[in-house]
Every structure is written in structure tokens, then in C-alpha cells.
Amino acid sequence: MSFLGEENKGLIWTLLQDNNTFEGLTNDKFPFIQKKFEDILGHIDVEYGNNKLLEKNKIAIEMSIDMINKEKKGIDKKIQMIYKAQDLEDERKSKLNEEYNQQKQQLDSMINPTKPKEINFNDSIKDDEDRPIGNDMDRLINERLASRERELEIPQVSEEAKKWINNNNKINNNIEKPKEENIEERKEQKKVSFNDDNVNNIFDKLKKKAIEKEVREEIDFKKEYNLLLSKKNQMLLLFKEIEISLNKLLEYKV
Numbered sequence: 418m419s420f421l422g423e424e425n426k427g428l429i430w431t432l433l434q435d436n437n438t439f440e441g442l443t444n445d446k447f448p449f450i451q452k453k454f455e456d457i458l459g460h461i462d463v464e465y466g467n468n469k470l471l472e473k474n475k476i477a478i479e480m481s482i483d484m485i486n487k488e489k490k491g492i493d494k495k496i497q498m499i500y501k502a503q504d505l506e507d508e509r510k511s512k513l514n515e516e517y518n519q520q521k522q523q524l525d526s527m528i529n530p531t532k533p534k535e536i537n538f539n540d541s542i543k544d545d546e547d548r549p550i551g552n553d554m555d556r557l558i559n560e561r562l563a564s565r566e567r568e569l570e571i572p573q574v575s576e577e578a579k580k581w582i583n584n585n586n587k588i589n590n591n592i593e594k595p596k597e598e599n600i601e602e603r604k605e606q607k608k609v610s611f612n613d614d615n616v617n618n619i620f621d622k623l624k625k626k627a628i629e630k631e632v633r634e635e636i637d638f639k640k641e642y643n644l645l646l647s648k649k650n651q652m653l654l655l656f657k658e659i660e661i662s663l664n665k666l667l668e669y670k671v
Contacts, residue, residue: 420462420473429477430454438482441489453484510667517660524652561628 418425433439442450457480461473468476 418470420470421458425470425474426454426458429458429474429481432478433481433485436482438485442485446488450485450488454481457481457484506667510664513663513667514660517656517663521653521656524649524656557632558625558628561631562625 439447439450458477461477461480465473465476
């Protein structure tokens, strides 16, 4: 039986199959394996031409097993590279999502300022925030005036104190004043008096203006807050669109 004969080749190939040497190879790899197998047999016939058939077959089997195992390792490396690429892609997606969440948190903290405790904006005002102040301004001013008056309320003088003061004034008026001699003329001292009603009106106007200013500042602050809230929502929508675009881009690359 010739070493390069079909019968001997079939014998070696069958021995390789019985040994499960081809296990793990895909069908598309067999043409390449068969070609390498033929090359091995041709090389052995040249290099070991004087050896017996049994020795040549033994060398052919050893070299074929080594060649097939190397091909299997190459397939394993390709599979590992595919898995590694997928892992890198997943890691990249995770990193992008993490960066997006960080940017979103920073944006929230930047455009969502803390509202003062004394200011309480009702959600019902949101739909008509630009309406004229009108009666609301008068109501707020009156409430502030009443609050300020309660804070600055002066205790009233009791009836007993009034009686004591009046009696004391009568006693002082009944005491004769000593006559001054050699007085050529008496000069009447000028006294400056304020009308209590006018003073109260002035203070009321000042308080009203101050409170009106505070109320307007509160309303301006509310408008700025709502404007920032609107910008925040717009930015969140923009980030969402960016996230969707990134996901589509990553899916396209995969």
C-alpha cells in the first residue's frame, strides 16, 4: 500500500476522526484542513521517504493533530476577541450613561434653586403667572400692614394712669408762679407741633411703599423661578434627545 495512495490517506483520516480530532471545527474549515493534510503527507513523503509506511503514518498523524489543534486555538482567539469587543462596547455604553446622569444632576442642582421658606407659590398661579396684580397686590399689602402694626403695637395708657396725669396737671396749674420783677417784655416761646394724623399718614405711605416693593420682589422672583424651571425642562428634553441619538449610534456600530 502506497503512502500517498487514497487507501492510506483514508486510513489516516479515519484514525483522526475516531480520535475526535476534528471536534470543534466548523464545516467551512474542512477544505482548509484537507489541503493542509495533503501538504503534510507530501512533506513526509519527501523528508522521510526511506522510512517504513507505519512510521510515516505515525508521523503524519502527529503532525495532523498538531495542525488541527493550532487551527482550533485560532478559532478560540477569534471568539474571545468578539466577546472582548462586546464587553468594551457595553462598558462604553455604561460610561456614557454614567456621564449623562452626572451632567443631569449638575444641571438640576444649578437651575433648581432653593426657594425661601417664607415664600409659598401656589401651583394654581402657574397657568396665569403674567396676569395683572390688581386686587392681589392690595390684599397682600393690607396683610403686610396689619402684620407690621401688630409687631409695632404700642401698649395703651390705662385709665388710672390718665386720671393720675390729669390730677397732677391740675395741681401744677393751681400753684402760683412767682412774679418776676423788672421784666420789660415777655417773650412767648414758640412751640412746634405736629398733626398726629399727618404723621400717621406719612408712616402709612412709607410702610405701604416698602411692603409693595417687597411683594413686587417676591413676584419677580417667582417669575425668574418659573423661567429657570422652563429652561430646566428644555435642557432635560435636550439631554434625552442626545441620549437617544447616542444609543442609536452605539447600536449602529454594534
